Amino acid sequence: MAGFEVRVPRDVVDQWTRARFEEGEEAHERVEERPWGFTVSTQSRAFLDTGDELTMLVGGGPYIVDGESGEVWATSSSPLAYYGTDEAPGWSVLDDVETFERWRARRFAGDANVFDVVDPAGADGRLLQRHARSQGMLLPFIQEGATGWSDMEVGYLIEPHGEGWVFRWWNRGTFRDEALFSHEVDARKMLLIQLVRPPYPGAYEPRHPLSDVESGEFDGHPALRWDGRDAVFLRSGYRERFLPFVRASLDDIDASFSSPAGTPLIRYDALR
Incomplete structure (x- = not known):
């Protein structure tokens, strides 16, 4: 969609992910680039390393990172969150920018912003901004x-x-x-x-x-x-x-x- 630009560098998302999961360089494996930003896997390290289903975490979905602003939302694996509805898409179908913007428009303020790790002094301003965004x-x-x-x-x-x-x-x-x-x-x-x-x-x-x-x-x-x-x-x-x-x-x-x-x-x- 015209006007949308991914401005968040991948290395900032990697830094936030390392801090969030208290991991080293292996944290970059959690991050997947999308047309509108990034997803960050919340799976256990044991499952990511081995694929052993006995170590799999259930109930949670990935973090969704807005590529324009760095705003982060937690998700769940409930059918409504995963598939969505005709009016509100679920996170599993965020395949393009237009669908992501429809999804974002119905979100409450996000849980964090990836820039908070590299610019903690600006965290309060970003907190205010994401609440303003949630109000349109x-x-x-x-x-x-x-x-x-x-x-x-x-x-x-x-x-x-x-x-x-x-x-x-x-x-x-x-x-x-x-x-x-x-x-x-x-x-x-x-x-x-x-x-x-x-x-x-x-x-x-x-x-x-x-x-x-x-x-x-x-x-x-x-x-x-x-x-x-x-x-x-x-x-x-x-x-x-x-x-x-x-x-x-x-x-x-x-x-x-x-x-x-x-x-x-x-x-x-x-x-x-």
Whole structure:
């Protein structure tokens, strides 16, 4: 399909595979090049070396590696995952780029990115990008310092604002400020929460103590202060979404929404 280009070098996939399976050069045997990227076998080393069926692992499929972005998905050997349906192809029939793009369009955010091994400093940005992709937001905002994506109609981004950062909503050319943060890392957390949260209201059990998080107002807007950091929420609902994750990492937030149904693993009914 026009426009698709495999940009991920094979050696990066090999490095990721070696790290994932804690193997040496033999790990390259797991990797198969495809028109749209790569597959990585998850079989046991004993089976790959001997072919002995008694050492075969069952239930899992290969990792699928997107050749454009490096995003990685785990698969299973269930009939639905393997064969797919008329609307959603299974991983066993990903024979061309067009079929792969149909398969990818129906995926949740991937489990990893192969570039994380060679560029760990950029891992957080790639985590945000794959969640944006899972929401159909493929177009990055290009203004200097901004991080965010849109689907040409709606989008979310963060960018520098005075001495801090602003989290913004975009709708067909119109920007609206949603929240202000003193630190970039917290603005990134708000962006991820917005990208991964399910399409219904909900609040989530904090993984870290909140007893010393100060809650108040600033210019009539809900505000939080903790660990020398500040956040002001300009629209309703954002404080409740952010509060449980004030001390969480992006990986924590990602894990909290990683159930197969796309719903949070931990919930609670009201702020405490």
